[in-house]
Amino acid sequence: MPSSGDVTAVVPTLDEEEGIGLVIDELRANGVGRIVVVDGGSRDRTREIASSKGARVVIQEGRGKALAVKTGLRFVETPWVLVIDGDHTYDASYLGAMLSAAEGYDEVIGARLIGRENIPLLNRFGNWVITKTFNILFGTRLSDVCSGMYLVRADVLREVWFEGRGFSVEVEVAAHVASTSRRITEVPVRYRERKGRPKLGRRHGLQIMLDAVRLAWRYNPTVVVFALGSVPLLPGVPILLWVFYEYVFRRVEHFVWAIISLQLVSVGFVSMLLAIVSLYLKRMEYRLTERIEKAVQQRSS
Ligand SMILES: Nc1nc2c(ncn2[C@@H]2O[C@H](COP(=O)(O)OP(=O)(O)OP(=O)(O)O)[C@@H](O)[C@H]2O)c(=O)[nH]1
Ligand SMILES: [Mg+2]
CATH class of the missing domain: 3.90.550.10 (Spore Coat Polysaccharide Biosynthesis Protein SpsA; Chain A)
Known part of the structure; x- marks a missing residue:
């Protein structure tokens, strides 16, 4: 100490x-x-x-x-x-x-x-x-x-x-x-x-x-890129829900909105997954570094 x-x-x-x-x-x-x-x-x-x-x-x-x-x-x-x-x-x-x-x-x-x-x-x-x-x-x-x-x-x-x-x-x-x-x-x-x-x-x-x-x-640029890529979820999810609601409860079909919102949601969702993966990969790297550091230290002491 x-x-x-x-x-x-x-x-x-x-x-x-x-x-x-x-x-x-x-x-x-x-x-x-x-x-x-x-x-x-x-x-x-x-x-x-x-x-x-x-x-x-x-x-x-x-x-x-x-x-x-x-x-x-x-x-x-x-x-x-x-x-x-x-x-x-x-x-x-x-x-x-x-x-x-x-x-x-x-x-x-x-x-x-x-x-x-x-x-x-x-x-x-x-x-x-x-x-x-x-x-x-x-x-x-x-x-x-x-x-x-x-x-x-x-x-x-x-x-x-x-x-x-x-x-x-x-x-x-x-x-x-x-x-x-x-x-x-x-x-x-x-x-x-x-x-x-x-x-x-x-x-x-x-x-x-x-x-x-x-x-x-x-420290983790990919997480920023993919976090931005998940922004389309914000308009995509409400539009998709609305299209769904209209179809199920009112029997009104909105084809164009359905296609647009599906695109937004799928791009956003994949990006969000990738953002999470980037975070976990980076953390894994850090944890491995930590282990290696510890092992090196134990050997030298
Ligand atoms: N040498 C040097 N010291 C600085 C500079 N800017 C701030 N400080 C010092 O750094 C310390 C922290 O600055 P503060 O103004 O207290 O900032 P803070 O602690 O975030 O905010 P407070 O809530 O006001 O205390 C203080 O001792 C300041 O005098 C600078 O440009 N050069
Ligand atoms: Mg201060």
Whole structure:
């Protein structure tokens, strides 16, 4: 089991003067001595406060939280990294529980199961959609892939692309682990009310859906294609039912509508089956990868 001495905390910040000091103090109190604050160009006293508290302060390359995590990683020399937001929403005292769970895993997510009411409603909905999509795609049973507090093996985090386009860096890291070693798990953590104003633009419903589709497109494009192919079922089924009803109860025959709806239903139905098959094939691939990973590990230990 790794200890807090094996961990470097990477804290992305953008104008977090109200939270960053508390975050650093709390990390220290929980045994984390190495703290890298990766700043995205704060205009308040964030960097000043972080330096005065003895954290290492670096300026991120590029823009956005994903590149901040990537930058921070360059300053990590320990085997584990704890990524944690700088707004004092995540309670660092749960690190102990995360470390206890870490043996045999590449990533331990701090799932926000305690204090859920502190997650804004739209975010909660977005997290739910993304997490459900994630679980369907990867055959996992996670409850919060969007959490901003997660413990990852440094060498695994170095393999991540950090594209950051579309879905968030948290999801990108989790997807990498879930699609390769699959050694991902979660531990419930407490989520508090945010200090200071939100920095990430609020996502709206359409964007959330788009992110879910992007995620699916990257990891299982065929499922997206066939899911689209099953859309004809939506008009096809009601038309076919109506044609059937008219014929059975009113003795009226609608030949053209019957042919059209049968076409729609058959194309849609086959596509839907293929979408399901794509999902299962992919999951089988993941399960096989998992077995192979385990076997390789057992041999080398
Ligand atoms: N370095 C860097 N940090 C960022 C950037 N955008 C956001 N952050 C930080 O990333 C963390 C998460 O951003 P938040 O604004 O709290 O987003 P959130 O947690 O999804 O939403 P809230 O409910 O408002 O807390 C915070 O510590 C931000 O300061 C960025 O572009 N660069
Ligand atoms: Mg936050």
